[in-house]
Every structure is written in structure tokens, then in C-alpha cells.
Amino acid sequence: MGPNYIKLKKVLEKEIKEKFKPGDLFYSQNYLMKKFKYSTVTVINALKELEREGYIYRIQGKGTFVSSLVEREISEREEVKNIGIVFRNVNYITHPYIKKVIEGIEVYGMENNYHFFFYPLGGRTITGENGSLFFKAIENRELDGIIMFDFINRRDLNFIIEKNIPVVCVGHYYKGVDIPAILTDEERIAEQITEELILNGHKRIGVITGPVSQAILIGAISSSLLFLEGYKEALKKYNIEYEKDLIKESDFEGEKILDLVNNLISIENPPDAIILIDEAMAKEIKSFLGKDIFIKSIKFSYIGEDIGKKAMETLEKIIRKEEILDNRIVIPFKMEEI
16 A cells, blocks of 8 residues: 555645646645644655655745646636535634534635635525625525525525525524535434433433524424434433423523523522533533532534535535435534533
8 A cells, every 4th residue: 555655645646736736835734734634754755755756846934836747727627616604693603613613614615626705694584685795695696505504594595595506504404495414413412411411310401502493483403403302302211301491592602691591590490400502601601600500511613624524525516416315414423521
């Protein structure tokens, strides 16, 4: 098979021929180490081989560039594609999990000549805001594809579908709609967490989840709804009655979550444990509550980049009119508590 630096050199040689033209800035050493998971020595040796064979050259203080050895017409390059990323609001993309997903999207896009445009809907409908940039981008077919982080109403969804713009959903899907979705196995994780709490003596378990009722209203199956189903299954397994008062819905904004926790612990018969899906708030809530109530939280962000890459990979297949064998793509993960 040969040493790793030769394998890497061959991969990079292929990318140079397919994605670069003479004079282009080439990948940095740090980027290659992160992307291919090779050691510093392996990456350096691969770059040295490329330089020795004339594919790249270095300019001190400026970087590494592709040499004129690579001869091909610019017209042979793939056309730049514009991708719209739709989410709830600006604060939403600062969440650790979402940031990691977007990093995965961007890494894939950088490798495959995609440009990204971000559209925070802020509770507005697409078709109800005919002056919005997102509406115009869809109406004028300025977007080659859309990644949907937040569920939207059926009228808006149909508007996008009618324009034949490829869509991939992240963290949710729609009943009866043939759109691919990238999901985590929320139902299994929720059941596992709840069962663990029950076996440790907790009988009244509260959950702070995402906007479940809104998803149900428009026929969307959200990750929060799946999480809640897993929670219910665990309660049923141990003959514990499901109590709606122990469930609070949130948009995962800091102060609002604190209010929801306060609401939970202020009810007549408060929970003795709370499952908090939002990892960003878990430590602060634990500090706020002290030891009176057990807080259980998990870290989703470490698989975020994989989800972002899979979303782009799936979207690219649709753009190229390739067959998608499974519209429900689940990214499994091992639970990591924080």
C-alpha cells in the first residue's frame, strides 16, 4: 500500500488537477492535518513530494501555491454553486452544536466550490415576506440548494418544492414529504438517559426540550419530538405516568431557559431531576440550582461537523440528480455527558 505520505500525496495531486488552477493558494499544513487526520510529519513529507515533482511552490510569508505544471482549462472547473442555510434567528447559530454543524458544512463547501448564504427567518414566513432576500433568492432561482435547520410552514415548503430547488433538512423532517433529513438518534438517547435516571432513584423527571407543539402543528417531526418519544418510552417501561407539567418547551435562549427551570422547580410537586438538552446552558444551570435537583445533560456538538458534512454530501447528490437511497439519514453517537 505504501507509506501514508505517498497516499496523501496522490490524493492531493488529484485534487490539484481537479480543483485548482496555476497560481491558486493551496491548502495549509494545519488544514491538511485536520482534514485527513495525519501527523505533522506525514503532511510535511506529502507536501515536499508535491513540491519536488513541481505541483506546488512556496513563497516565504505568503503560503503555498499551485504551479503552472497543472494544465487545464478554467471551463473544465465545476461552476460555483450557491447554497442557502435557513435557521430561526441569529442567536441560533451561536449554539455550540449548530456552530459545529455549520463548520462541517463550510469544510465540505470549501473543498467542493460552494458558496453559502445565511437566512435567519426570525419567525417570519417566506411567502408572507415577499420583499425578503430569501423569497427573492428562491423566486429568481439564485440558490442551487437549501439546508433547512428550522422547520417552516407547509405553504412555504411547497413554495420551495415548486421551484425545484433541492432541500435537505437537519434535525427534522415532514410527514408525507419526500425530502432527505439528517438526524441524530434522539429517541434512543432519550430513552437511555431517562432509564438511567430512573434506575438511580429519580421518579419525577423534567425535560426542557425544543418547540415540540409548533412542530406538531405543521406536521414536522423534530429532533425534540423524537427525544420526547424516547423519554415517554422509558417512563412506560417502568410504569411511571407521563406528566405534561414536567415538560417545558424552549427556543434555547439563555434567559428563557433559566425561567423555564425556575418554573419547573416552582410547581407544586417539582421534579427531582431535569434533562436539559442544551449543553451550552447545562453548567450554568447546575451552578444555579446547586445540589437540590439533579441536572442531566449531554454533549451533541462533537458530532456536529459530521452532520454538516453529511448534509452537504446529501444535498450535492440531489443537485447532481443522483439517487438518495434513504431519506432518513441517522448519525449515531455515543453519549457524552458534560
